[in-house]
Amino acid sequence: MFSRTIRKSLIGTRWAPVKTSTQSQRQAAAALATQSTPPASETNPKPFIKATTRPGSSPSHPRDIAKAKPQDRAQILPSYEDLRTQTFEPRAPAEPTTSTDAVIDSSVKQLLPHLRSQPPFFTTIHIHGRPYLVTVGDVIRLPFLMPGVEQGDLLRLNRASLIGSRDYTLKAGATKKGETPKYLDERLFTCRARVTGETQEPLRIKEKTKRRRRHVKHTKSRHKYTVLTVTELEIADAESIADLKELPLPSTLDPATRLQSLQA
Amino acid sequence: MVVRAIHAVSKPQNGVGAFVVQCKKLEFYYCDWAGSSKGMNSFIRHQLPLFAQRNPQVEMTVTPRPRRHPFVRASYVNGQAKVVCLRNLEKLQILDKVRLMKSDNGEKLKRVNKPVTSINDGVRGIFSHLHSNKLSIGLEGMELKKKKK
Amino acid sequence: MIQHQVPLSSILDSYLAPGANVFIFTSMKRIRIRGQLSTSQFTPFSPIRNPIASCSRCKSTRHNSSQAAASIPSPFPSPAIKPLVLDAQFSSNLERFPSPPPFRALQSAKLAALHARLDLSPKIPLQTLARALVDATADPDRGHNNASLAILGGDVLGYYCSEHLMCHYPRLPLEVLWAAQRAFIGPDALGTIAREWGVDAVRAPGGEVDPGLLQFRQEMINELHYEPGYFKKKRAEELEASLPPRMRKENPNDDYTPGNWQLRFNEAGRPQRTTITYRVMNGDQFGMQPSKADHVPKHTTLQEASSNFVRALFAIIHLHGGQDVSKQFFRNHFSSRALDLSKLFAFDHPNRDLLLLCLRENFEPPVARLISETGRRSAHPVFIVGVFSGHDKLGEGVGASLLEAKTRAAVAALKGWYLYSPLDVTLPSEARKTDSKKTFKPNMVDPGEVVVY
Numbered sequence: 131m132f133s134r135t136i137r138k139s140l141i142g143t144r145w146a147p148v149k150t151s152t153q154s155q156r157q158a159a160a161a162l163a164t165q166s167t168p169p170a171s172e173t174n175p176k177p178f179i180k181a182t183t184r185p186g187s188s189p190s191h192p193r194d195i196a197k198a199k200p201q202d203r204a205q206i207l208p209s210y211e212d213l214r215t216q217t218f219e220p221r222a223p224a225e226p227t228t229s230t231d232a233v234i235d236s237s238v239k240q241l242l243p244h245l246r247s248q249p250p251f252f253t254t255i256h257i258h259g260r261p262y263l264v265t266v267g268d269v270i271r272l273p274f275l276m277p278g279v280e281q282g283d284l285l286r287l288n289r290a291s292l293i294g295s296r297d298y299t300l301k302a303g304a305t306k307k308g309e310t311p312k313y314l315d316e317r318l319f320t321c322r323a324r325v326t327g328e329t330q331e332p333l334r335i336k337e338k339t340k341r342r343r344r345h346v347k348h349t350k351s352r353h354k355y356t357v358l359t360v361t362e363l364e365i366a367d368a369e370s371i372a373d374l375k376e377l378p379l380p381s382t383l384d385p386a387t388r389l390q391s392l393q394a
Numbered sequence: 395m396v397v398r399a400i401h402a403v404s405k406p407q408n409g410v411g412a413f414v415v416q417c418k419k420l421e422f423y424y425c426d427w428a429g430s431s432k433g434m435n436s437f438i439r440h441q442l443p444l445f446a447q448r449n450p451q452v453e454m455t456v457t458p459r460p461r462r463h464p465f466v467r468a469s470y471v472n473g474q475a476k477v478v479c480l481r482n483l484e485k486l487q488i489l490d491k492v493r494l495m496k497s498d499n500g501e502k503l504k505r506v507n508k509p510v511t512s513i514n515d516g517v518r519g520i521f522s523h524l525h526s527n528k529l530s531i532g533l534e535g536m537e538l539k540k541k542k543k
Numbered sequence: 544m545i546q547h548q549v550p551l552s553s554i555l556d557s558y559l560a561p562g563a564n565v566f567i568f569t570s571m572k573r574i575r576i577r578g579q580l581s582t583s584q585f586t587p588f589s590p591i592r593n594p595i596a597s598c599s600r601c602k603s604t605r606h607n608s609s610q611a612a613a614s615i616p617s618p619f620p621s622p623a624i625k626p627l628v629l630d631a632q633f634s635s636n637l638e639r640f641p642s643p644p645p646f647r648a649l650q651s652a653k654l655a656a657l658h659a660r661l662d663l664s665p666k667i668p669l670q671t672l673a674r675a676l677v678d679a680t681a682d683p684d685r686g687h688n689n690a691s692l693a694i695l696g697g698d699v700l701g702y703y704c705s706e707h708l709m710c711h712y713p714r715l716p717l718e719v720l721w722a723a724q725r726a727f728i729g730p731d732a733l734g735t736i737a738r739e740w741g742v743d744a745v746r747a748p749g750g751e752v753d754p755g756l757l758q759f760r761q762e763m764i765n766e767l768h769y770e771p772g773y774f775k776k777k778r779a780e781e782l783e784a785s786l787p788p789r790m791r792k793e794n795p796n797d798d799y800t801p802g803n804w805q806l807r808f809n810e811a812g813r814p815q816r817t818t819i820t821y822r823v824m825n826g827d828q829f830g831m832q833p834s835k836a837d838h839v840p841k842h843t844t845l846q847e848a849s850s851n852f853v854r855a856l857f858a859i860i861h862l863h864g865g866q867d868v869s870k871q872f873f874r875n876h877f878s879s880r881a882l883d884l885s886k887l888f889a890f891d892h893p894n895r896d897l898l899l900l901c902l903r904e905n906f907e908p909p910v911a912r913l914i915s916e917t918g919r920r921s922a923h924p925v926f927i928v929g930v931f932s933g934h935d936k937l938g939e940g941v942g943a944s945l946l947e948a949k950t951r952a953a954v955a956a957l958k959g960w961y962l963y964s965p966l967d968v969t970l971p972s973e974a975r976k977t978d979s980k981k982t983f984k985p986n987m988v989d990p991g992e993v994v995v996y
Binding site: 250251252262263264265266267268269270271272273280281282294295296324326327328329330331332354357359360361 | 407408409410413415416494496497498499501503504505506509510511512513514516517518519
Binding site for chain 2: 652725731736740741874877878879886888896914925994
């Protein structure tokens with residue numbers, strides 16, 4: 131059941147497919163040197179997480195980064211998949227999916243500045259439907275190897291069900307069993323994580339036995355995992371949420387009562 | 395003296411500001427003659443130049459080691475080194491191994507049960523029963539009865 | 544079985560692209576130079592052994608620099624530029640240099656890897672980075688060591704760090720501010736940072752070692768002609784150095800130990816109190832005894848040399864990239880580190896301090912009240928005490944006795960006051976920027992910590 135869920139979610143959330151080509155290295159490089167033709171954009175693959183491919187290590191030179199858009203950087207350096215096929219074919223950056231609501235509750239608009247004024251924050255981020263409660267600087271060892279990302283990439287995690295500080299908590303809302311899970315409007319917060327590498331587990335040895343066979347088979351496996359570090363967690367300020375449409379307040383609840391109920 | 399200070403050193407959070415690749419050196423050993431180095435030699439010819447170009451932050455060396463199996467040794471910033479024997483492996487298998495070693499942080503492999511590791515204190519604090527409303531266990535029903543009267 | 548017409552190693556030379564830090568050993572022999580083995584196990588492609596081979600390598604690289612290589616922007620000049628001539632001239636007797644000559648910086652894979660690992664700007668040449676790695680104890684020539692750069696870098700780092708701390712935590716007491724400054728950019732923090740950057744050090748410096756290694760001279764016992772009773776003698780020397788000048792046998796003015804002023808003596812040889820004001824006026828950026836400007840020690844420690852390297856590197860970034868770039872580097876590598884400021888405080892009399900603070904700020908005097916308790920008559924009682932000023936709760940503490948809980952509550956209240964952090968801060972160095980939309984708002988300035996006379 132568990133593995134089926136994982137598989138299902140993997141199928142449901144496609145990653146940016148890597149264009150492979152059989153062009154020789156030299157030809158591709160020559161084509162790159164001119165950079166006359168922009169890469170043909172993919173037919174809208176929808177990944178779960180917005181990934182900005184940046185093979186460099188850190189943005190210590192904002193001007194350099196600003197000059198070279200992520201797309202250009204991907205052109206300059208071949209990806210790991212290119213190494214396998216020995217081509218320099220550039221990848222098109224994935225079109226991100228958004229999780230935005232048409233209207234937000236008016237209490238959100240009123241109380242978000244309160245939340246923002248009380249750092250540090252925590253959030254429950256969902257990756258492939260699994261929740262991870264994190265703060266800035268936390269290391270997440272994902273229970274799988276994330277395809278399509280490389281060490282040093284910066285991901286924007288836009289699925290959060292919960293975000294809060296010591297006294298305030300913003301919740302996405304409860305769901306019933308079988309219902310699609312609810313997430314917070316991604317315009318309300320910014321959460322980024324860096325892919326800091328891949329790791330393995332210690333060798334796992336499983337003893338396979340059958341009845342009355344007097345033979346034990348040892349199967350070995352060693353899984354690989356992606357490791358993320360949460361680099362940024364920020365709440366939107368009053369200006370950036372000013373344009374969002376809000377739901378009218380229910381007459382029974384005034385903001386002060388809501389504040390109390392949220393604080394409790 | 396009113397306030398004294400306690401000496402401390404700030405802790406690293408690699409990736410939060412800058413990200414420093416933890417693998418600092420990869421050493422490749424091969425043999426010109428032996429059959430177990432076939433894939434390794436092919437890897438050095440065809441994959442390594444591009445791999446090295448893609449990973450300029452890692453120092454790489456290639457050394458002959460006649461009449462021995464090929465292997466790769468990765469040295470990490472934390473002082474650890476990992477060695478993987480590459481005998482009889484194909485070039486793409488080697489590429490996978492090498493890439494994994496480059497993306498590793500050099501720590502000893504551990505079985506991890508909790509996905510999140512944190513050095514921060516809990517944001518919401520710790521629950522304290524002394525702060526919550528007083529509960530008198532087993533007396534709730536009596537309270538209700540009294541109210542009804 | 545595979546058969547090569549030519550050995551693989553000779554083919555490898557031909558495809559070296561600039562930007563890739565690969566070095567090939569044509570021979571299995573490990574190179575050992577004058578009995579001094581650097582901490583790196585190998586010396587890559589030593590020009591001492593085979594200068595002609597190295598020439599041919601560079602030539603073939605130039606010849607082979609394909610379009611693939613050309614399209615990749617590389618911060619490193621192609622190894623096929625001038626240094627070849629120099630290489631031939633000097634490579635025969637590199638040992639006579641106290642530190643690696645600059646042209647060798649282009650040949651070091653370690654140095655190029657370090658450049659890339661720190662994501663330095665292509666504007667910063669490898670030779671300059673190599674100079675930052677040479678300590679004054681390795682090469683006394685000021686034109687070749689990092690001493691001057693380290694002074695500049697230390698000052699710029701200190702400015703950024705103090706600005707960051709003072710604007711974000713305007714009420715920090717001075718002692719804690721110094722401790723925080725030290726926790727971010729003190730010698731021990733910088734030593735750790737250099738290690739985390741993957742900078743290795745040599746055992747002994749010299750012109751022939753890899754320029755990508757930290758060059759400094761450390762005190763080694765075998766240099767000192769060990770004889771029986773050495774450690775006893777050394778301990779006696781250390782003991783004497785800690786004595787007040789009038790009790791010493793030798794001239795007291797010669798010795799110098801950097802560090803704090805625990806032992807300060809006046810002219811009469813009496814111990815003298817080091818006040819905060821004295822430290823503000825005469826101390827360095829950590830409130831410590833500053834090092835003498837012209838004092839060049841014979842030996843140094845790994846930590847001291849590493850921190851000088853980090854300071855020098857910061858100066859280089861500042862000089863080549865300007866203020867914005869060095870500030871970004873500070874944010875990425877220094878202020879992004881984790882430090883819990885609330886763990887730097889140690890109060891002697893928190894209740895008294897809190898009372899004085901309330902008097903100064905015209906708050907009502909603090910009153911401690913019991914909020915909750917359990918097990919008063921048991922072996923493990925727990926009391927929760929709050930400190931109130933009028934109707935406001937200033938702090939709360941938990942303790943096994945009423946006094947302990949009250950003290951903890953006062954500490955919590957004081958920390959809450961001192962660790963106040965304004966939400967939107969514009970740093971003074973940001974105000975200089977013309978392109979930024981941020982207008983400079985004056986920062987909060989606190990009257991300072993509570994002082995007891």
